[in-house]
Amino acid sequence: MIFEKIHTVPTSEELINKAFKRSARAMSGKTIDSRESRLRANESMLLTAANILTDNLANIVRRFPSFEHLPRFYYELTDILVGVEKLKMSLASVDWASRKIHEISRNYVGKIRNSDLPEPVRKEAFGRLASIIKSINKDLLFLNEARNILRKLPDVQDEPTIVIAGYPNVGKSSFVSKITGASPEIAPYPFTTKGVTIGHFMRDGVRYQVMDTPGLLDRPMSERNDIERQAITAIHYLDAVVMFMIDPSESCGYEIGAQEHLLAEIRENFKLPLLVVANKSDRSEFKKLNDVDFNISTVTGEGIEDVMDRLIQMIKEKRLSSSSEETDIEPAI
Incomplete structure (x- = not known):
């Protein structure tokens, strides 16, 4: 670090x-x-x-x-x-x-x-x-x-990153554990009472980083102080895409309306590519929503591989877009 x-x-x-x-x-x-x-x-x-x-x-x-x-x-x-x-x-x-x-x-x-x-x-x-x-x-x-x-800052590597957002208990930590194949690192973080969850996985010779930031991206902006809001802004500088996880079964303890409101805030405040994933499709209370890209279950593994393929594609598309923008900039004379 x-x-x-x-x-x-x-x-x-x-x-x-x-x-x-x-x-x-x-x-x-x-x-x-x-x-x-x-x-x-x-x-x-x-x-x-x-x-x-x-x-x-x-x-x-x-x-x-x-x-x-x-x-x-x-x-x-x-x-x-x-x-x-x-x-x-x-x-x-x-x-x-x-x-x-x-x-x-x-x-x-x-x-x-x-x-x-x-x-x-x-x-x-x-x-x-x-x-x-x-x-x-x-x-x-x-x-x-x-x-x-x-020294309390998390060890965030300069590599392709998937930032996980969503209310507590929607299955974010289970998702990180599932795709990294191991217990992810829990690192201290000076803005939150909990540690940041950081995991890694390899795909086609490239190492990817998965980061869940409890206390930052799991509650409305109105509940955050100025320092936390600035910390969220810092995430923009990662080579990242955002995956927002929603729990349509509401077994997480938060109603759909509150979760959708947080999703709207994440869309508004993040200028990063965003993928919306509904978890807990294995539960009887699960209901399909319109504003969702994938339905998955971190318990059965259903849909996770498709989500991973799409997230990696989003990272590649973001990099191509960034390279194109840099090429389009006229050099100063």
Whole structure:
């Protein structure tokens, strides 16, 4: 996953303590019996502390992904959750601190070498280093908070995707399990109380991704907050088609009218190809509806293969349409 390699971001106090303790430990047990040895000892302590600080700060910046190369889906979710510009600014502050500490430590090494009393010079340098680290404490705290949020994002691959929508208990999870042939992954998601269900299957050498997002696409828009609505918008950036599952038997606990109203909202808010599938055709209460493309049963397997063929065809048609639109765009002169 894109954000998994981001380690816990330490506070300024933790960084300072780590650097200065390691600096003191580096000199323990060494004999200091001349001016030359005192100069070398203080220089070594300063460089040890500075290197630990610069390395730790540089690693913080390096472990965050490049936002210019982030898939648009993750870019949008990152912007919604923590703010991309705010992240960039905090990372720039940390990068500045790393370079500034390197610069100051080199300057003070020269001062130590030219000093008769190196200890006060080294202590002054330590004060400057600590001051720089403390000045970015807010950035460090924010980056750690962002890291904790972003690590909860689901592992959505950049591959052909089928997004499942529909009210709870209509059979979406059963459908995902049926077509993937295994228990799908349940991933945490920062917008919902439940985990996103993600499964995969292969067809003609191509891997497809199936994603059900409980808490996002299973209730009316009026019940969603602004962040959830923006998260739904982010799904537009997946290479995806949408399958809306409806339960005509109403055994899911939701009346047909409510399910059709949600379908209308999905049509209105999603500019992605959409397929309507009625599940539970094996039940005696099942009734055929007009605005349905396929009738299936996740219990008996009836109709599932036909649905899969159509969904894959829709993905291919969407890709051809996208390629055609890109070709039709006149190049800028």
